[in-house]
Amino acid sequence: MPAEAPLAIPADSRFILAAARVPAELVLEPPAGAFRDAEGALLLDVLIDHGKVAGLFAGGAGPKDGFRVKMDGRQLWPALIDMHTHLDCGQAIPRVRPDGTIHGGFSQTAADWPHWTDEDMALRMEFGISCAHVHGVAAIRTHVDSETLALSRQGYRAFEQLRQKWARRVELQAVTIAAMEAWIGEEACELADLTASKGGILGGVTDTLERGENGTYDTLDHALDRLFALAKERGLDVDLHVDQTDDLSAFTIPQIAAARLRSDFQGRVVLGHCVNLSLQPPEVIETTLALAKQAELAFVSMPTPMMYLMDRKPGYTPRWRGVTAANEIRAAGLPLAVGGDNCRDAWFPYGDHDMLDTLKQAIRVFQADEPLTGSLAMASRVPADLIGRPDLGRIGTGLPANLIIFSARSLNALLCRDQQDRIVLSHGRQVTDPLPLHHELERALLQVRAD
Ligand SMILES: [Zn+2]
Structure with a gap:
């Protein structure tokens, strides 16, 4: 089976994450009419604009203008x-x-x-x-x-x-x-x-x-x-x-x-x-x-x-x-x-x-x-x-677009695999930094001690 192509997240300030699966407990004020799957996730179109979630719509009902990232039912969580x-x-x-x-x-x-x-x-x-x-x-x-x-x-x-x-x-x-x-x-x-x-x-x-x-x-x-x-x-x-x-x-x-x-x-x-x-x-x-x-x-x-x-x-x-x-x-x-x-x-x-x-x-x-x-x-x-930050830890209109996109379509798949291929958005921008390396830290710490 060929590997699934990675999602392309645009650098635009306005785009739509179309047909994302979001666990209902992580959604603030879910839109009416959204399909709910057997695991309790809602199928949503999520509009991102200038680093914020600008609107939540039932899957397929989101704005038709702007770049659409076809999520194809991928899990979308808040950071x-x-x-x-x-x-x-x-x-x-x-x-x-x-x-x-x-x-x-x-x-x-x-x-x-x-x-x-x-x-x-x-x-x-x-x-x-x-x-x-x-x-x-x-x-x-x-x-x-x-x-x-x-x-x-x-x-x-x-x-x-x-x-x-x-x-x-x-x-x-x-x-x-x-x-x-x-x-x-x-x-x-x-x-x-x-x-x-x-x-x-x-x-x-x-x-x-x-x-x-x-x-x-x-x-x-x-x-x-x-x-x-x-x-x-x-x-x-x-x-x-x-x-x-x-x-x-x-x-x-x-x-x-x-x-x-x-x-x-x-x-x-x-x-x-x-x-x-x-x-x-x-x-x-x-x-x-x-x-x-x-x-x-x-x-x-x-x-x-x-x-x-x-x-x-x-x-x-x-x-x-x-x-x-x-x-x-x-x-x-x-x-x-x-x-x-x-x-x-x-x-x-x-x-x-x-x-x-x-x-x-x-x-x-x-x-x-x-x-x-x-x-x-x-x-x-x-x-x-x-911690007194009700603007974080959930997905809702007007809140920062701090999000995680998983390749998993179901909660079960998400919990089974390690999800190291997740895509992280911070205020609507994809985080592209690599994980820092342990051996480089070790070297730097030794250098500090030697100085
Ligand atoms: Zn402690």
């Missing part, structure tokens, strides 16, 4: 969103050598901090952003290591330069990730002010706080109260690393929900990881999620690195998938996004900032495919809303 990454730690292989444990992640990252010069960070972080861009990611939220104020300043300096450089192509947001003690320490206000000056978000790691004699997190309430107060004073959102452990006693979601409820903080609160939730008894899961709903908490799960890190012991095959209670969270009506998390660093040695890969892993690991409906939003609509 995806990665709302939980660590660009500052990333792309450090082989300089760091992960041992598959959380402890190793912490200690090896800390040992790598002395190498984090402006140049080193710029090279590694930009490599990650470039990968995401080529794969069709329109926005990234990254956590800035802020163990000390100096480290935080260093990370934000690199972040700020890249945020400006990549604006419109990959929108960048940053979260200040610190030990929770930092929010009751002497530098708390300065750290919060630094975050605010960069348009950032306040974060922290809740389950690594020192515990009292009876195993409870005695200072967590105080730290959470201060965190919410600092965020409220500055109008910032909150995004926490929560319970990244199989230790059932290190379970902080109820304390976070209670702190949110007793505060008058009105911003968004996102909880990342929460993996031991899935190991709790069903009645604990139920009451915890009811409390989370009352406190308007949202969740983000990082299935790929968690499968690598959780339930790992020498000479043992993991019995636990290491992810949160994803389907229970969704069934409770709470927002659940997926994120890529660490990439080629001391926590996780693999990854390529490809959110399609993350979504596919999530669908399989969560068994979120019966039905598949709603699951695609975990990497698009849901994270776009949680």
Whole structure:
């Protein structure tokens, strides 16, 4: 069989993607009369004009003037969103050598901090952003290591330069990730002010706080109260690393929900990881999620690195998938996004900032495919809303034409093959950049160290 000819995307500012198949959950205000296939995708003509989606029409009913790209039923998706990454730690292989444990992640990252010069960070972080861009990611939220104020300043300096450089192509947001003690320490206000000056978000790691004699997190309430107060004073959102452990006693979601409820903080609160939730008894899961709903908490799960890190012991095959209670969270009506998390660093040695890969892993690991409906939003609509960008992660009239065209005609085919031949449009223009090369980065990093 001859190979299918690749689609030609015009350089014109106005063209029509004719007869595209768009999953209905990714369409804002679908046009009347569009054919809907058995997988829930709508057959649409999509008008692109000056970088925006200028109109959605039932397939065959679009404007007759202008260049028509014959999509022949190819899948058309909005560009995806990665709302939980660590660009500052990333792309450090082989300089760091992960041992598959959380402890190793912490200690090896800390040992790598002395190498984090402006140049080193710029090279590694930009490599990650470039990968995401080529794969069709329109926005990234990254956590800035802020163990000390100096480290935080260093990370934000690199972040700020890249945020400006990549604006419109990959929108960048940053979260200040610190030990929770930092929010009751002497530098708390300065750290919060630094975050605010960069348009950032306040974060922290809740389950690594020192515990009292009876195993409870005695200072967590105080730290959470201060965190919410600092965020409220500055109008910032909150995004926490929560319970990244199989230790059932290190379970902080109820304390976070209670702190949110007793505060008058009105911003968004996102909880990342929460993996031991899935190991709790069903009645604990139920009451915890009811409390989370009352406190308007949202969740983000990082299935790929968690499968690598959780339930790992020498000479043992993991019995636990290491992810949160994803389907229970969704069934409770709470927002659940997926994120890529660490990439080629001391926590996780693999990854390529490809959110399609993350979504596919999530669908399989969560068994979120019966039905598949709603699951695609975990990497698009849901994270776009949680990062405050409702103009992204969906296809709608007036929204940026940040799109991915797949050669697959069905969702099944899309999930079966790796889709490396996808075509990415950024504001209506085809992205033609190649993926950056690992060996070239390695060479450049060695050069930086030699200088
Ligand atoms: Zn993380």
